[in-house]
Amino acid sequence: MKIQIIGFGVIGQGFLRVLLKKKEELEMAGEDIKIVSITDISGTAYNDKGIDFEKALETVKNSGRIIDYPEARKISGLEAIEEIDADLVLELTPSNIKTGEPGLSHMLAAMKAGKHLVTSNKAPLALKFKKLVETAEKNGVEFRYEATVGGAMPIINLARETLSADRILSIEGILNGTTNYILTRMTQEGAEFEHVLKEAQQLGYAETDPTYDIGGIDTASKLVILANALMGMNATYKDVKTHGITRITPEAIKLARESGYVIKLIGEVKNGILEVAPRLVQVSHPLNVGGALNVAMLTCDIAGEITVAGKGAGAIETNSAILSDIISITGRR
C-alpha cells in the first residue's frame, strides 16, 4: 500500500509518529504501509521506496517546510496526486468551510486517478458529500472519513459496520471539544464565558479566531457528515439551524445545575431536521461528558440508544481513526 500524504500539519506528523510506534505490530499483521510522498505548502517530498519517517519529521521540525527534505520537488498537492504512483491519498489539509478548498480538489483528483481516499478534512464533506461519494463509486475506489467527526471517537464505522443490523433513526451529540471544554469549566468554576474562552486560547484549546467553534459551525459541519453518511441524507452545512454558546451565562448554568442539569452544545439530526444549539442535559445522562470529550448518541431501530464518547481531537488520537480506515482498505484489496 503506497500512500501519499497531502497536508503535513499536526495530524500528518502524528500519523508518522503512530506508524513509527506501531511498526512491528503492523508488520506482524502483514500490513505493508509505505509513504511515497508528503506534500505541504512548500512542496513535495518524494521517494518511491518510502519516505524516511524520522527524517521527514526532523525536516519540518527544523525548517517548517517539507521542501527541505533531501528528496523533494517543488510540486503542489494536485501535481503530486497526478504524477506520483500510489494506491491511497491521505488528505489532511486544513478545513475551509467557505470553499472546501484545497481539500475538495485534492479529493476529487485523487479518486479520479483511481486512488483510495482517507481524510480528516471535514469541510469538503460538509459541502459536497454526494459528489464525493459518487466520484468514489464511479472510480471504484474506497472513500473513508472516520476522522472527520469526533477525532478518535469511533462513530461512522461504528454505525455502518459494528451496528450493521440497525437503521439509524436519529443522532445527537457533542461534536466539538473546545465548546465542551469551555462549558465544563464554566460549570465547575461559575466563571464567565469570556474569561474561560481567554484561558482556553492561552492553553491552545481554542483558536485565536474562535468563531468556528463557539458559533457552532464546526459542530454543524460534523452533524451534516453524520446525517449524510449514516442516515442517507443529502444535506450541506447551510441546512443546519445553528446557534453557538456565546450567550450562555454562569447564572443559566447554575440554575440548570440546581435542577440536576448541565448545559451542552448539542448537534441533533432527527426527522430530516438538523440543528445545533445549547441544550439542557441531565447530569446522569450518557451525553453528559466533561472536559474536551466528544460524545454521540445514535437511536437505532433495534439496538435502541447507543452512546459513544472519546477524545474529539489530538495529533495522536485522531490517527486511531485514520489508521483504522487505512487498515480496512488494505484488508479489502
Next chain:
Amino acid sequence: MKIQIIGFGVIGQGFLRVLLKKKEELEMAGEDIKIVSITDISGTAYNDKGIDFEKALETVKNSGRIIDYPEARKISGLEAIEEIDADLVLELTPSNIKTGEPGLSHMLAAMKAGKHLVTSNKAPLALKFKKLVETAEKNGVEFRYEATVGGAMPIINLARETLSADRILSIEGILNGTTNYILTRMTQEGAEFEHVLKEAQQLGYAETDPTYDIGGIDTASKLVILANALMGMNATYKDVKTHGITRITPEAIKLARESGYVIKLIGEVKNGILEVAPRLVQVSHPLNVGGALNVAMLTCDIAGEITVAGKGAGAIETNSAILSDIISITGRR
C-alpha cells in the same frame, strides 16, 4: 444461510421478531437468512425450506413448547446439530456458570460439524474461552459472540474492527443492568438496598434468585470474555476478584454524592488483574450512566479512552448484536 436456533426463550423469539420486522431490508441487502430448525427443551421444529416465523412464535405462545409446531421431532439440540443440514448455529440456551452446559456441548458440536457459531450465552465463554476459539480455528468456522457482553452495547466488534488500529490496554465498565438499576434507584430515592431489590424483582428487572447479578458473578463472567477476546488473556471467571453490591448503604451513596460522586458496580481488567467491585465514579465521568444501561471504557494505545454505552439486555435490543454478527459472517462467506 441456513440457521439452526438452539434455545428458544425471549432472545430467540425476539430474533424471529427482528427478522420479521427487517424482512424487506435484509432482502434488499441480499441477505438470505433461513431458519431451518428451532430447538427447545421439548424438541425440534424442522423445515429445510425454512420455518414459518409467525407459526413458530404462535406455537410457543400457545403451548410454551416448540414440539407442538406442525413439523417437529422429538430430538435434542445435540441431535439437531448433528443431523440437520445448516451453515450456522445460533446458541441461545440459558447461561449456566457452574458447568457451562448445555451450551458448551452445543457450541463444540456445532463447530466440529463445520457450522459457524453465534451466541449470546456467556457461561461457556467465561469457562472455556480458549477451547472454543481453538475449536473454531481448527474447524475453519466463524465464532462470534457480541451479544454475550452488554446486550445491544457494541463492544467486542467495536474494539476488534472499528478500533482495529489500537491495542486495548485496559477495560472498565458497568456490565450488569440489574445492579445499575438498583444503585441508580438507591441514589435517586435514598432507599435501602433490600427495598429497591424487592421492587426490581416485582418489575421483572431482577431474578427471584438475584445472587448472580447482585453478587457480581454476571459482571465477572462478562469481564472475563472481554479480557480474553480483546486483550488476549486466558482467564476464567474464577480468576476474578469479585465483590457485589449487597453491602452498599443509602448513607454511603449520600456521602459520595455530596462530594460529586456516585457508586457503581465496576468490572475492571488492568495489568492482568480482573476485579469486580463497587467503586466511586465522578458524576460527569462517562462511566456514570443511569438506569439499567451498560457502559464500558476501553483504554487504547492510540485513541486514548473510548466509552460506549447501550441497553445491556432486552429481547429485541440484544438481537442487534446477534444479527450484526450473522451479517458479518454472511458477508465473508
